[in-house]
Amino acid sequence: MSLAEDINPEDLPEAYSMPIEEMDPSDGRLFMHQKHWAYFERMRKEDPVHLSENEEFGRFWNITKFKDIMAVDTNHQVFSSEPSIVIADPPEDFTLPMFIAMDQPKHDVQRKIVAPTAAPANLIVLEPLIRERVCNILDSLPIGEEFNWVEKVSIELTTQMLATLFDFPFEDRHLLPYWSDVATTTDEEGSNNYMEEEARKAVLWECYEYFVKLWNERQGQGDNPKMDFISLLANNPETKNMNDDPLEYLGNLLLLIVGGNDTTRNSISGGVLALNQNPKEYDKLRADPSVIPNMVSEIIRWQTPLAHMRRIAKEDIELGGKQIKKGDKVVMWYISGNRDETEIDRANEFLIDREKARHHIAFGFGIHRCMGNRVAEMQLKILWEEIVKRFDFVEVVGEPERLQSNFVMGFLQLPVVLHPKK
Amino acid sequence: MAKITYIEHSGTEHVIEVAPGLSVMEGAVKNMVPGIDADCGGACACATCHVYVDGAWRDKTGEKNDMEETMLEFAEEVKDESRLSCQIEVTDALDGLVVRMPESQH
């Protein structure tokens, strides 16, 4: 696999070193080494709706400006999410149906059934438990010695949050990020953690079997089921037979696990890094923690944990002066839209007290807009409220190590030292 | 100018003079009325500007288009009176309009 080869970051082509026609931002190594920013900056300026073609992914349009992304995301009649929402096409014999990759009407039916778990009314109920779990994690961290924030905080916290949303047996919670990793471990996204297809399927069937057990236990709750994802699916007349199609049940479970896992995890890490790189912003936070809800939106914009979603044009359509043809792949680069100076004031600065911080595109827009956005925001808000109570400084003490992917903007390592409040 | 009364879920009222041509959402956001997030900025793409408008005003506010109907499907606590406030344009005929906020925006 050419993409999995290690390369000296210096050898990756620089954005301004080639004719614009040759630009192709889809190599995961660009993101790993933070070379993608210049690619998108140049495309936004010179060719905002830009056609690329390569061996791996074929021909695809790069949509790089906020307003154009919005136009694609809200036009679900023309731009289809089927069969997949990443640049690469899924393996032919093992496509998991999930509503993020479905069009109307099926998408709407399935989304509405599980949405209540992630809705504000339920989050008010869950908040005390999530806060208690945050406090337990923070209170168990080593003080004054180096550790990996990704592992001890970001992964652990996100795992516990997912366990809460699934009402998943707490002692087995580590299975959740494990399954999530296996589910996203393909070479589709230019990633660096490849796994043989057979081994991968075997693990996902284990996941399925585990959830079938929970499904069976939770059936028969009638019209007023508990609010966890599984109870809602198992008791709704529309989906109570979903389990008859194992792939569909598995697909939707994985969507809920994967959707909440890498995204929230990497926002937790990304926020610590951004505050360290912008010490004035960290000072603002220390001076006035009431900025936290606003800061949370800014962290999510800054990190943009999912770099893109892709669509397929169902008919010919013009966008930004280009002729998109029926059947073309269209990639909405959220990571670029969130740095679009023509839409967001001082878009390339991290400002925790910025005005209209919620006006970012990291959650997408339109009918597929992130269903878990309030969950993620609450998780980050509670975390930062509890951090500032305890620590004066979460200091990053080494280089972060990033994931090789054009989809998940992720961290593997973020070495930190904690400085308690005096 | 049209006088619009925004009522928060808690019952707190805000009476605002809104210029014709703005949307009911903009009337709230520009005057710091809490309870409307308007994440998408009025593109009918986020449903975080959800309000309730009394049926008596329906003639004057106009009807929902397909996109608004669809986005409302994914909001919480949706009722007959539900509207996305970015999709209601303020005119002089809306003088006296009362809109109520839901408990939260999703």
Ligand code: HEM
């Ligand atoms: C900072 C954290 C998160 C980010 C940045 C994020 C981002 C996204 C994006 C970009 C989409 C697609 C939007 C589009 O196509 O227009 C999406 C969809 C989705 N997300 Fe999230 N997400 C986050 C957290 C979560 C969490 C915590 C959950 C669940 C607990 C979740 C569940 C979902 C689901 C189910 C969908 C599919 C919605 C649909 O197709 O209707 N996400 N998310």
Ligand code: FES
């Ligand atoms: S402001 Fe987003 S739908 Fe009204």
